[in-house]
Amino acid sequence: xxxxxxxxxxxxxxxxxxxxxxxxxxxxxxxxxxxxxxxxxxxxxxxxxxxxxxxxxxxxxxxxxxxxxxxxxxxxxxxxxxxxxxxxxxxxxxxxxxxxxxxxxxxxxxxxxxxxxxxxxxxxxxxxxxxxxxxxxxx
Numbered sequence: 001x002x003x004x005x006x007x008x009x010x011x012x013x014x015x016x017x018x019x020x021x022x023x024x025x026x027x028x029x030x031x032x033x034x035x036x037x038x039x040x041x042x043x044x045x046x047x048x049x050x051x052x053x054x055x056x057x058x059x060x061x062x063x064x065x066x067x068x069x070x071x072x073x074x075x076x077x078x079x080x081x082x083x084x085x086x087x088x089x090x091x092x093x094x095x096x097x098x099x100x101x102x103x104x105x106x107x108x109x110x111x112x113x114x115x116x117x118x119x120x121x122x123x124x125x126x127x128x129x130x131x132x133x134x135x136x137x138x139x
Contacts, residue, residue: 002026004034006042010084012091016052017099023053030056039063041083059083 006020022044025031034040043060044052054060063080064070073079078086111119 006040008096009039010088011094011096012087013094014046015094015097017097019099021050021052023047023051024056028056032056032062041080041087 002024004022004024006022008016008018008020020042022042040062041060042054043058044054047053059076061072061076061080061083067073067079070079076083
């Protein structure tokens with residue numbers, strides 16, 4: 001699974017900040033390569049919070065400065081600027097969200113061995129305390 005971070009110029013649908021992270025498959029029949037400085041129209045879906053996934057076989061397309069190099073135009077039936085015009089007319093340009101620190105990014109990090117031992121010891125103490133109190137008050 002690959003990852004790319006884009007700087008958003010225009011947002012047509014959804015909510016995101018100026019910096020947008022997209023995940024993508026690195027292999028497959030439609031796979032392409034992202035290079036720094038390229039301009040793209042990205043179509044993606046959110047699979048998890050803050051993790052948008054792009055399918056290479058979707059209508060996502062790169063802007064080519066030389067029109068003859070644009071291999072998307074024959075496939076889609078429109079050029080890059082027609083696509084941008086369509087998106088602006090049909091979806092409009094949306095405001096970007098304010099950049100905030102990501103508080104949920106580190107949620108799924110596994111504890112290290114010291115943290116695991118502490119968690120197990122604390123759990124054991126709570127179980128023993130519960131057993132003691134249960135036997136004292138409910139017998």
